[in-house]
Amino acid sequence: MANKRTIDIMMIGLRSVNGAQGGVERHVRSLVEEFDAMGLATCIVERSPYSRGGRAAFGAHGQIMPIWSPRSASYEALAHSVLATLWAGLVRPRVLHVHAIGPSIVAPLARLLGLHVVCTHHGRDYDRQKWGTFAKLVLRLGEWCQAHFAQGRICVAQSLSLQLKAELGVPFTYIPNAVKLPPLSGDPTILDQLQLQPGKYVINLGRLVPEKRQDDLIRAFSRLARKDVKLVLVGSADHPSQYSEDLAKLADAVPGVIMAGFRQGSDLVQLLANAALFALPSSHEGMPIAALEAMSLSRPVLLSDIPANMDLMLPPECYHKTASVEDLAEKLEHRLAAQSDAGVPAVDWTEVLSAYNWRTVARQTLDVYDQASTGFSQAVKARRP
Known part of the structure; x- marks a missing residue:
């Protein structure tokens, strides 16, 4: 156990690797699994309301x-990050790895405590529609703290890493997200529960928040000529909001829309596959892990044309105009019509996905730790592959 020896890496800035949804949470879990396989002592600090229990x-x-x-x-992010950083000051991990720009506001405190700090920029959260003016200012301050107080800086999106360097005057190392799903089981029970037929539904995966634009997807789906296809929205709202309430009402009003709630493990794999x-x-x-997960299961994808999605460099037919319900409906109709004749063909994304491997991501991240903490490499050298 990590508490019986020096902690090599402490991760903060997330809700929970087991009890919460989100790209940051999946990122941390997969990254730490790779570090564990390398023999590194890690500690994931979770927010207690989302955690499944005590220390484990x-x-x-x-x-x-x-x-x-x-x-x-x-x-919650600010309060928890401060408490987690103070605790890190007591237990002294070799590297404190802070995820997301909001929690990164503690980087100056961590440096004051003499910690070696690495921050990962998972996306410009102040662009999210849910935040007010003050919250956006705090998030921008967190981004500035990443740039000026962290000894190592990582960004999960290539285009964003270049923008950050130009705007903030310091380099961010581009290290993408990767993809890792449980093996596909032979028991599609979840399909029976939701009354779904293989190849007869469109799926979306993500938190129910305005910037995910599930409302656009429902409205576009309602325009489809095909009525044998359903729409499955997988995800929930971490906090009740006007958007999540309005989305539920909109889903009830459109036949064929299924709100599947938060799913993980084999249920999620079956739904995607x-x-x-x-x-x-x-x-x-920030960087679309959910899309990578669907692609790892050979699914066709249709993504908005925002920079983070465009960074995947997929064929043009895989993109639609962001916030255009009309274009989204047209692209949905076209993609589904093309597939109906071919029996929902699988797409070979092997070449694209080759760049998104968690073992490679882990090794690249360790290189950033080496730069941030001169003693890190020597301390863990015997346990690195």
């Missing part, structure tokens, strides 16, 4: 440590 083991060499936070969309099409109409993404 994570793999052979790591631990999960829940620390209190208020369950508030406005304050049997879909006719994966759709992601977001107006904001």
Whole structure:
């Protein structure tokens, strides 16, 4: 266990690797699994309202440590990050890795405590529609703290990493997200539960928040000529909001729309693997893990043309105009019509996905740790592959 020896890497800035949805959470879990396989001692600090319980083991060499936070969309990230950083100051990990720009506001505190700090920029969260003026200012401050106080800086999107360097005057190392799903089981029980037929539904995966634009997807779906296809929205709202309430009402008003709630593990894999099409109409993404997951299961995809999605460099037919319900409906109709004749063909994304491997991501991240902490490489050299 990591608490019986020096912690090599402590991860903060997420809700929970087991009890919460989101790209940051999936990113941290997959990255730490790779570090555990390398024999590195890790600690994931979770927010207690989302954690599944007390301190627990994570793999052979790591631990999960829940620390209190208020369950508030406005304050939980900041409050938890401060408490997690103070605790890190007591236990002294070799590297403190802070995820997302909001939690990165603690980077000056961490440096004051003498910690080696690495921050990962998962996306410009101040562009999310849910935040007010003050919250956006705090998020921008967190981004500035990443640039000027972290000893190592990572960005998950290539185009964004270049923008950050130009705007903030410091380099961000581009290290993408990757994809890792449980093996596909032979029991599609979830399809029976939701009354779905393989190849007869469009799927979307993500939190129910305005920037994911599930409302655009429902409106576009309502215009389809085909009535044998359903729309499945997988995800939930971390906090009740006007958007999530309005979305539920809109889904009830359109026949064929299924709100499947938060799903993970084999249920999620089955839902993705049997879909006719994966759709992601977001107006904001850091780096689209959900799209990579669908592609790893050979699913056709239709994504908004925001920079983070365009960074995947997929064929033109895989994109639609962001925030255009008309264009999204047209592209949905075209893609589904083309597939109906071919029996929902699988798409070979092997060449695209070759760049998104968690083992490679882990090794690249360790290189950033080496730069941030001169003693890190020597301390863990015997345990690196």
